[in-house]
Amino acid sequence: MATPSRTVSKSVLAPPAPPTQRRPYTSSVAPTRSYFNTSIGTKVLIGATGLLLFGYLILHLLGNLLVFLGPETFNSYSHLLIKNPLIVPVEIGLGAIFLVHIYKAVTNFIANRRARPVRYHRTAWTGRPSRKSLASSTMIFSGIIILVFVLIHLVQFKYGPEYVVAQGSSEAGVRDLYRLELEVFGNILNVVFYAFCMLVVGSHLWHGIASAFDSLGADHPRFTPLLLRVAKVVAAVIALGFMAIPFWVFFFARQGAVS
Template identity: 45%
Template sequence: MGLAGAGWTLFVAGHMAGNMLIFAGPETFNRYGHAIVSNKPLLYGTEAFLILCLVVHVALGIILTIENKKAKPKKYAVAANPAKRSSLASSFMALHGSIILVFIITHLMTFKYGPEYLVEYGGETMRDLHRLTLEVFSDPLYVVGYVICLILLGFHLSHGASSVFQSLGLNHPRYTPVIKKAGFVYALVVAGGFLSQPLYIFFFM
């Protein structure tokens, strides 16, 4: 569960950093996209790895959630006081995880399998992803949905990124507090970075 999630945890940081090239202008962004799809071994290798991680993560998630619901047939009438209540992020992993899964599918349909606008740079024809991105993020409804999903991704990562260490048996009074803080900062940076793109495009471009 944790290891499969870790694959995606690492991927989203790279994806977020690459997308930052949208601020470097249309040519840089389109050439970056073209370079990725032109490198077939890298593209197919990464895609296969991510699909495997996703299938394992989702399948185990479903199995564990069913087992866990069975183990707790009845919930309490009132919620515990803050001193004895676990974090929102850790308590609702299955819920935001499910929304993120729907988001991944919609996201692929919008961009990867979306309209194929073409552009030519120095005799080389490639997809104009810059135009598509600007077009998509001019729709306020889409931007709102995107922002909500990315905040949920941030929540998911804020627990998941450090939780995997505990599951694998890595807990030490010296390192665990640092790992927890680092996991939170990682989630903040990834979600914040991703959020900056649609918001900037919607308001300033």
């Protein structure tokens, strides 16, 4: 192995510059920030909105799984949802939660990057008891992917083709989302894209669920270790649950519909 050079660069040998201005050991009172702009308030908001979105995800998964019960059940469920007068305020609320989560997470990410202007030459993961994982290191990226996915998902389904099918007592018929789903997931590219995005959602939840509780200050010697484990199981179940639908449609339901 070649011995590295012993020479020291010129800048190191330069005559010593005037000593760095030392900052005072005591300070005047730091400016007060509004609660939601403090480091703690920011994380409380991110955690609280994250948990609400997690709750929404559970409801959305439960609703979606009705697709396995056939077109009638699924379409009447979606009809009940779409025609509910509460759906608009709920959607506005959900959108607001999304926006707060995104806005606070992005500004928080930028502030955190600025807290270390010079990066390390060499970095290492510490291992236990650290919880650092691939998921926890990529929250901002998984978040961006989820945002893009949600927009595409809305265009494909909520604002997608309005098929109508005569069903039940409704005279005008109901929106045939079952048919739309068969169509979308008849395309292997959509199946792959959705499967990938659900893995990303799972990754976001892998770190997000338990950390959201911590960000709210919820910590307990017995329940937190349990939560850390359960949260990962729940993250995996949600990701696999959502993922099951496109695969099921592509490999099973479509054939049934065609024949």
